[in-house]
Amino acid sequence: MSKNTIDLITLGCSKNLVDSEFVIRQFEANGFNVAHDPEKPKGKIVIINTCGFIGDAKEESINTILDFALLKKKGKIDKLFVMGCLSQRYLEELGQEIPEVDKFYGKFDYQNIVRELGSVYYEELRLERTLTMPNHYAYLKISEGCSRTCSYCAIPIITGKHKSRPMEDIVEETKLLVSKGVKEFQLIAQDLSFYGQDLYKSLKLAELTQRLSDMKGVEWIRLHYAYPAKFPFDILPVMNERENVCKYLDIAFQHISDNMLKLMRRNVTKAETYDLIERIRIEVPGIHLRTTLMTGHPGETEQDFEELKTFVEKARFERMGAFAYSDEDGTYSNLHYKDNIPEETKQARLDEIMLMQQDISLEINQQKIGKTLKIMIDREESDYFIGRTEFDSPEVDPEVLIEKPRHCGLDPQSPIKILIGNFYDIEITGAEEIDLYGKII
Numbered sequence: 001m002s003k004n005t006i007d008l009i010t011l012g013c014s015k016n017l018v019d020s021e022f023v024i025r026q027f028e029a030n031g032f033n034v035a036h037d038p039e040k041p042k043g044k045i046v047i048i049n050t051c052g053f054i055g056d057a058k059e060e061s062i063n064t065i066l067d068f069a070l071l072k073k074k075g076k077i078d079k080l081f082v083m084g085c086l087s088q089r090y091l092e093e094l095g096q097e098i099p100e101v102d103k104f105y106g107k108f109d110y111q112n113i114v115r116e117l118g119s120v121y122y123e124e125l126r127l128e129r130t131l132t133m134p135n136h137y138a139y140l141k142i143s144e145g146c147s148r149t150c151s152y153c154a155i156p157i158i159t160g161k162h163k164s165r166p167m168e169d170i171v172e173e174t175k176l177l178v179s180k181g182v183k184e185f186q187l188i189a190q191d192l193s194f195y196g197q198d199l200y201k202s203l204k205l206a207e208l209t210q211r212l213s214d215m216k217g218v219e220w221i222r223l224h225y226a227y228p229a230k231f232p233f234d235i236l237p238v239m240n241e242r243e244n245v246c247k248y249l250d251i252a253f254q255h256i257s258d259n260m261l262k263l264m265r266r267n268v269t270k271a272e273t274y275d276l277i278e279r280i281r282i283e284v285p286g287i288h289l290r291t292t293l294m295t296g297h298p299g300e301t302e303q304d305f306e307e308l309k310t311f312v313e314k315a316r317f318e319r320m321g322a323f324a325y326s327d328e329d330g331t332y333s334n335l336h337y338k339d340n341i342p343e344e345t346k347q348a349r350l351d352e353i354m355l356m357q358q359d360i361s362l363e364i365n366q367q368k369i370g371k372t373l374k375i376m377i378d379r380e381e382s383d384y385f386i387g388r389t390e391f392d393s394p395e396v397d398p399e400v401l402i403e404k405p406r407h408c409g410l411d412p413q414s415p416i417k418i419l420i421g422n423f424y425d426i427e428i429t430g431a432e433e434i435d436l437y438g439k440i441i
Contacts, residue, residue, distance in 0.1 A: 003078070005033045005043030006117075009068075010132075011061050012051025014139040014188050014224075014395070016084055020049050021129035023083075023110050028130055030119035036132045041071065044078040047113065052086035052158055054326040061086040069100035079117075083110055085158045107159060108144075127173045134378060136421030137184035137220075137394055138177050142170055142208065146190040147198075148227060150254075151265045151333040152297060152325060155190050162191060164199040167208055171215075178217035183421065184376060185212065186222050186393055193227040206234040213242045219423070220244055220376070222393055226251040228276055229267040236283040246390040247284055250319075252292040256311035257304040264297060265332060270307075277315055288391035290319035293353060296346025297325045298337035305349050312356050318364055319397055320357045324350050358433045365398070365431035372441060375400050375426040377418060385418050387426065389436075400436045402426055 006027055010020040024034045035042040046068050050061035065082055072080050080101050087094060088106035095104050105113055111121045131138055145159040174185065187209070189195060196204025205223075212218055221242075223235070226249060239245050255261055258270045268276075281287060293308065312320070324346035327339040375387040378394070384401040392398055405418070418424065418440065430437035 003044045004031070005035060006045045006047060007035050007038055007041050007043050007077075009037055009046065009048045009064060011049060011064060012053065012057055012085065014186065015141055015190070016049050016051060017132065018129070018139050018141045018188075019084070019107070019110060021132055022126075023047070023049075023113065024130040024132070025125055025128045026111075026114045026121060027117075027119065029122050029125055030114070030117075032117075032119075034130070041068075041077055045081075045117065046071075046077050046079070047081045047083060050082060050084035050086035052084070052089045053154065054323070054328065056326075058086055065094075065098055065101065069098055072100050081105065081113055081116070083107070083113060089154070089158045127169060128176060129173075131177075131180065131182070133394070134421065135181045136376065136378075137186065138182045139186045139188050140170065140174060140177075141165070141188050142192070142195055143189040147194060148191060148229075148267075149265050149332065151263060151337070152294070152328065152331055154328040154331055157330050159190070162194050162198055164195050164197070164204075166199065167196075167204065167211065170208065171211055174212055174215060174218065178215065181421070183217065184220040184222070185218060186224055187212075188224045190225060191227045192223055192225055193230065193232050195232075203230075203232040203234070205232045206238050209235060209238050209245060210242070213238070213244050218244055220246055220390060222246045222248050222390075224250040224393065228253060228273060231276055233279070233283075236280060239287070240284045247287040248290070248391050248393070249280065249284075249287060250290040250393070253311075254292065254294045255297070255300075255304070255308060257307040260297060260300055260304050260308075263299045263333075263337070264294075274314075288318035289315075290393070290397070291315075291317050291321075293320065293322040295322060295324050295349035295353065296341040296343075298333055298340055300325075300341060300349075308349075309353060309356065312353050312360070316360050316364070317357070318361075318391065320354075320361075321396070322350050322353055322357075361398075362431065362433045365433070365436055368428045368436060369431055370428065372425050372427050373400075373438075375402070375424050375438070377402075377420050377422055377424065379420060380418075387424070398434045398436065400426060400428070400438050402438050402440060403429075405440060 010017050027034050051057040071077050082101050083105040087104045114121045143164045145162045146155045147162040373389045377387045379386050387400045425441040426438040428436050428438045
């Protein structure tokens, strides 16, 4: 093991990953080698970037810390630092319970981690990142925090109110990433819809997206985590008219019954939700909507759940995930409601709507058979090249398995070369509940 090597472990969402990439760039500028998510420790210094969103994520973060604390006890590593959401939320408690950790940091003071190791934080590199994913795509974080007041969510407790990044910083960061070969950008935030309101006193998601789409080298832009209340409708013509803005929107609806939407403090009604979905699909024909739903929130009745099932059937989301309610310390529902839905009921309801969604996904996928789609190639496996359509975000959405052409690979006489990170026209030849199959044109 090298004393000049740092192992950085990233847990949780893509927003955490972006933070880790900024940290890695700073350490590299100071002469360190950084191994991101190694299978086995490679250095004597370990930094864990934690998640603290829901129970499962917290458990994973704590178990990871304990695993490395044990390695420190055994003398396998010298230094152990913890940062990120879990650390931000439980700074004092963690320090008392896991003394093997040299220091706990919050989510926003990673500059001090760099300084802690006797290094310099280079302000002139603040917009530079070392990419940990394939270099043809990157996540682009446009804001921090959230100013919504959803009953179940601990994000505002952890990260504070919504704070938009200056548009100029985002544009400059995008230019730097394009210069590294990035072609595809996932715009991410806890709440894309609110972007600009705090900084510019008006919603600016549409303007930001336009500015990024004007940039040479930006071939795909995809939008993640919009909010249904006070939706920025001016983004819709941008999505419809700009070829490099994907017809894809990740917007979490969580529930549909007016009873649950009120208890969840979502500030939107059932009727408004249906109207919003209809308007989005009218103004952006062919759009694929990704949503997240929740089962088992306190107060959810059988009637509420029946309405949720009807919603899944009617809305026919192209992409859908769901999770069972988790009672989180300090949230409105934790303080004001009783977690009165048995865990087995939460899970049974979750399983039921996901089973419904499987059938819907299969039907939607089968409609693509025979069509030719623009595909980004992500990687090569033994029998297939693996790619994605504009309707598929990395890590979370379906993929396209592309049969390898007969003449392909290292043969210099090969008439067909498929390169990772490039776009190709692919004819869709088959479909399953999750993935598509295709062949290159």
